[in-house]
Amino acid sequence: MLFDKVKAFVVQLDGASGGAEPVFSGGQAVAGRVLLELSGAARVGALRLHARGRAHVHWTESRSTGSSTAYTQSYRERLEVVNHLVTLLAPDTGETTTLPPGRHEFPFSFQLPPTLVTSFEGRHGSVRYSVKATLHRPWAPVRRARKVFVVIEPVDINTPALLAPQAGTREKFARTWYCNRGLVSFSAKIDRKGYTPGELIPIFAEIDNGTTRPVLPRxxxxxxxxxxxxxxxxxxxxxxxxxxxEPVGPGRRAVWQGRALRIPPVGPSILHCRVLRVDYVLKVCVDIPGTSKLLLELPLVIGTVPLHPFGSRSSSVGSHASFLMDWGLGALPEQPEAPPEYSEVVADEDAASVGQNPFPRLPELNLGLEGPFFTYIQEFRYRPPPIYSEEDPHPPMAVVRPRCMTC
Structure with missing residues (x-):
């Protein structure tokens, strides 16, 4: 407006660093300030702040009653998760307050509820959080300033339910018009249910193709x-x-020894909201020519708290050891074996060559993400060293003859 004395009216949140806006979670305090810059003295009736968090869904569907008449059904639902209203400036007399020209700051702070829903934007719904400031003046239009903030609820994957292995088996008898007959079966397994963005999911699978044409696992x-x-x-x-x-030929069998699938930067799972959910699944399927695909879905939970190598090892080592045994990848030895003598593992001619070169070249190991070695290291690379003791914790089962005291 031509005679409007408000030069700037914005809402700022504390905690921004490096140009990035702050991110909040349930139970935290949201603090900031409302900035008002005036070119001249102005009368103000009230300045109010309204913090709101809302989950909203809406979509429409076309319905038919069986005749030519059709109608559209609309579905809409709204859930208020944050609703906080506070007055930052109001005269005691109920009239107006005259503010001098210049810059004015009005700080604010409020507490978020202990449990919230993660911010989300979808095609048929959203979860949005915002702070809106409203400036009321006599004989002047109302000025509004709005600031959106992001809420991410922590999802900790270091729980027994999310550390449990997930597995499944499917089979199908293919019978098509161009004589592609036979049984197709596959099994798939992953070491846990919870992951975070950026992690690799090692997939262990076995595919048996009993048909007469190649099948493709995905x-x-x-x-x-x-x-x-x-x-x-x-x-x-x-x-x-x-x-x-890779395609599996007719009558052939293929094994995935930890095929790695990386999780991209996606939003976390939303599991406890009344109007919307965000779930993830790992879909493993086999494309069979001429018939429908063979499909298996394993549930996933995308969290925000990554796996703790020390805190979670004690709770997941048992399940992971059984995971390795089931898939033939070896298990932990029950009793540690004594190291062999040097002469037992090095021949005379090898010992002479070692004497010439004290640092022999080690053989190259296949440590790619495709093999079981990678999965084994992921679990036991942080294993603490054994406790030092002069006594053997597992003595050999030999009969010890008592010494004669008269000898």
Missing amino acids: AAVIQMQTFMARGARKQKRAVVASLVG
């Missing part, structure tokens, strides 16, 4: 968005990561 991480309103559901699925294996 794997993908699927994000499922579920919107709920008035007893109805609307779901959207999207592929966020995928890999394609």
Whole structure:
């Protein structure tokens, strides 16, 4: 406006660093200030701040009654998770307050509820948090300033339920019109249910192709968005990561020894909201020519707290050891074996060569992400060294003859 004395009216949040806006979670305090810059003296009726968090879903569906008449059904649901209103400036007399020209700051602070829903933007719904300041003046339009902030609820994957292995088996008898007959079966397994963005999912699978044509195994991480309103559901699925294996020929068998699938930077799982959910699954399938694919889905939870190598090892070592035994990848020895003598492992001619070169070249090991060695190291690379003791904790089962005291 031509005679408007408000030069600037913005909301700022504390905690911004390096140009990045702060991120909050349930139970934290949100602090900031409302900046008001005036070109001249102005009368102000009130300055109010409204913090709001809302989960909202909406979609429409076309319905038909069986005749030519069709109608559109609309579904809408709204959930308030934050609703905080505070007055930053109000005259005691109920009239107006005259502010001098210049820059004015009005600080604010409020506490978030202990449990919130992670910020989310989807096609049929969203979870948004914002702080809105409203400036009331006599004989002047209302000025508003709005600031959006992000909330991420922590999802800790270091729990027994999320550290448990996930596995499944599927089979199908193919019978098509061009004589592609036979049984196709596969099994798939992953070492745990919870992961964080950037991690690798080692996939262990066995594919048996009993048909007369090649089949193609594939794997993908699927994000499922579920919107709920008035007893109805609307779901959207999207592929966020995928890999394609090598074709398995007729009558052949293929084994995935930890095929790695990296999780991209995606939002965490949303599991405890009444109007929307965000779930993830690992889909492993086998494409069979001429018939429908063989499909297996293993549930995933994408968290925000990564795996603790020390705190979670004690809770997951048992399940991981059984995971290795089930897939023939070896298990932990029950009793430590004594190291062999040097003469038993090095021949005379090898010892002479070692004497010439004190640092012999080690053989090259296959430590790629495709083999079981990588998965084994991921679990036991932080294993603490054994406690030093002069006594053998596992003595040999030999009969010890008592000494004669008269000798």
